[in-house]
Amino acid sequence: MENISILDAGIIAxxxxxxxxxxxxxxxxxxxxxxxxxxAIENKNKPAAAAAAPAAAPVVAEAPVAPGSAGALKxxxxxxxxxxMIMAIVADKLGxxxxxxxxxxxxxxx
Amino acid sequence: xxxxxxxxxxLWNSSGFAYLFAGFMDGGWQNLVMLAISCVLLYLxxxxxxxxxxxxxxxxxxxxxxxxGAGLYNQELWTNFMTEGHEAYxxxxxxxxxGGLLDFFYIGVKTSIYPCLIFMGVGxxxxxxxxxxxxxxxxxxxxxxMGVFAAFFGAIALNGLNDLFGFTVGFTGPEAASIGIIGGAxxxxxxxxxxxxxxxxxxxxxxxxxxxxALIPLIQPPIMNLLTTPEQRKIxxxxxxxxxxxxxxxxxxxVTLFVALLLPDTAALIGCLMFGNLAKETGLTDRxxxxxxxxxxxxxxxxxxxxxxxxxxxxxxxxxxxxxxVVLGVIAFGLSTAxxxxxxxxxxxATGGKVNPLIGSAGVSAVPMAARVANTxxxxxxxxxxxxxxxxxPNVAGVIGSAIAAGFxxxxxx
Numbered sequence: 001m002e003n004i005s006i007l008d009a010g011i012i013a014x015x016x017x018x019x020x021x022x023x024x025x026x027x028x029x030x031x032x033x034x035x036x037x038x039x040a041i042e043n044k045n046k047p048a049a050a051a052a053a054p055a056a057a058p059v060v061a062e063a064p065v066a067p068g069s070a071g072a073l074k075x076x077x078x079x080x081x082x083x084x085m086i087m088a089i090v091a092d093k094l095g096x097x098x099x100x101x102x103x104x105x106x107x108x109x110x
Numbered sequence: 111x112x113x114x115x116x117x118x119x120x121l122w123n124s125s126g127f128a129y130l131f132a133g134f135m136d137g138g139w140q141n142l143v144m145l146a147i148s149c150v151l152l153y154l155x156x157x158x159x160x161x162x163x164x165x166x167x168x169x170x171x172x173x174x175x176x177x178x179g180a181g182l183y184n185q186e187l188w189t190n191f192m193t194e195g196h197e198a199y200x201x202x203x204x205x206x207x208x209g210g211l212l213d214f215f216y217i218g219v220k221t222s223i224y225p226c227l228i229f230m231g232v233g234x235x236x237x238x239x240x241x242x243x244x245x246x247x248x249x250x251x252x253x254x255x256m257g258v259f260a261a262f263f264g265a266i267a268l269n270g271l272n273d274l275f276g277f278t279v280g281f282t283g284p285e286a287a288s289i290g291i292i293g294g295a296x297x298x299x300x301x302x303x304x305x306x307x308x309x310x311x312x313x314x315x316x317x318x319x320x321x322x323x324a325l326i327p328l329i330q331p332p333i334m335n336l337l338t339t340p341e342q343r344k345i346x347x348x349x350x351x352x353x354x355x356x357x358x359x360x361x362x363x364x365v366t367l368f369v370a371l372l373l374p375d376t377a378a379l380i381g382c383l384m385f386g387n388l389a390k391e392t393g394l395t396d397r398x399x400x401x402x403x404x405x406x407x408x409x410x411x412x413x414x415x416x417x418x419x420x421x422x423x424x425x426x427x428x429x430x431x432x433x434x435x436v437v438l439g440v441i442a443f444g445l446s447t448a449x450x451x452x453x454x455x456x457x458x459x460a461t462g463g464k465v466n467p468l469i470g471s472a473g474v475s476a477v478p479m480a481a482r483v484a485n486t487x488x489x490x491x492x493x494x495x496x497x498x499x500x501x502x503x504p505n506v507a508g509v510i511g512s513a514i515a516a517g518f519x520x521x522x523x524x
Contacts, residue, residue: 001283001522004266004282006266008268009262009263009267010263010320013262014259015518016258016262016518016519016522017259019254019373019514020252020255020511023252023368023369023372023508023514024248024251025248025249027368027510031245031248031361035242035245035353035357038356038357042354053338098457
């Protein structure tokens with residue numbers, strides 16, 4: 001196969017492209033099938049997890065409800081997204097749930 | 111009494127300078143040109159950051175191999191190694207006995223060890239999750255191999271021009287196959303195939319492949335704009351499903367089995383790629399995965415790049431063939447991008463506009479550069495459009511596609 005004609009080259013090129021597609025389609029079929037099996041297994045496990053959840057619910061209901069953060073929060077030149085991030089960081093640093101803290105205002109120090 | 115003049119004369123005669131100037135017309139000028147080319151490549155790698163990790167090594171290997179008298183790489187040893195009937199035919203013993211440092215490095219290319227180990231590292235760094243969550247993206251990786259076969263055909267068609275116009279450019283089947291694989295935009299695959307089919311073209315093909323991979327942000331966007339409409343480029347794709355860990359572990363095993371059984375010639379490349387990926391995904395072989403991604407990858411990159419650069423010997427490189435390879439290489443790249451985009455167009459229409467055809471361009475491998483370009487072009491048309499993860503599917507599929515293309519060409523011409 002050292003020296004080949006243009007016609008042979010054309011046939012090899014078309015055949016090669018077809019082989020690549022054949023291999024990839026075969027692989028796609030296997031990957032799709034694999035995905036479907038895994039999704040089915042996942043869905044099968046979901047009802048079991050959902051059934052287990054109500055059993056745990058009463059225990060949560062018995063716990064005392066933490067008071068929510070009262071009042072309105074005033075933002076001075078601070079984006080709500082940034083404020084949310086700051087509140088989350090403060091709660092994390094204090095080791096307290098966010099709804100037990102009261103934020104009155106957040107102001108950017110310039 | 112010692113003759114200082116004679117000592118100095120002998121010193122001069124044994125120096126590379128003497129060879130360069132005294133033998134200027136007898137190959138000396140070619141060495142000088144190649145030394146200049148190596149400096150240009152170093153400039154591109156260092157100043158313009160063109161694939162610096164590889165191009166630096168390739169350029170320095172080129173510089174070392176063209177130093178007259180140094181004997182670091184001996185082209186004639188490898189010519190004899192490939193000449194059937196010669197006493198040094200397929201004799202690594204001769205290479206080890208008579209070769210220079212870069213000849214020893216080159217054994218790793220000749221035996222395909224380096225490309226395979228690089229693929230292992232690539233596998234350990236690749237997340238096949240986007241592909242698994244959207245298996246249809248595999249088709250785009252196949253569509254984008256169009257340039258491989260078009261450039262192969264184009265290289266053979268040049269032989270016809272020889273007959274018509276009396277050109278002296280022509281390629282054999284194995285040479286054309288090696289040129290075509292530049293369109294796969296996958297360096298290790300190009301080196302793997304070329305070292306098997308046309309080792310004398312290795313330097314030119316490796317430099318063309320890595321240069322065009324570095325130029326992807328310049329080559330692809332005009333083709334992407336040409337083959338898609340502004341409306342299509344704005345299409346936002348929906349979030350794909352989350353892939354479980356078990357799926358990611360099983361995938362490399364399944365791919366190795368299927369692809370290697372279909373095309374056994376790809377077993378080395380695909381096997382290493384998938385072994386690397388398996389080491390990453392198990393979560394139990396972090397040490398191996400870390401070595402593959404970092405230490406091993408870096409060591410092999412040094413050896414591979416310098417030994418590929420060593421093949422850029424003036425007498426081999428400064429030919430019309432090299433120029434043809436450079437031209438055919440960019441055509442291969444362009445057509446592969448076009449093939450991926452056309453595949454993207456078909457998927458876009460078949461899904462009623464749910465697929466952004468831009469992701470098809472990422473099917474040319476060149477992980478993750480091609481996916482980044484698809485994302486950038488998409489964001490230029492719609493700043494809130496994030497195509498990166500969607501483009502990663504075709505991108506990694508392109509690696510598998512180009513390995514299959516290489517396996518096919520190897521089975522035909524090997």
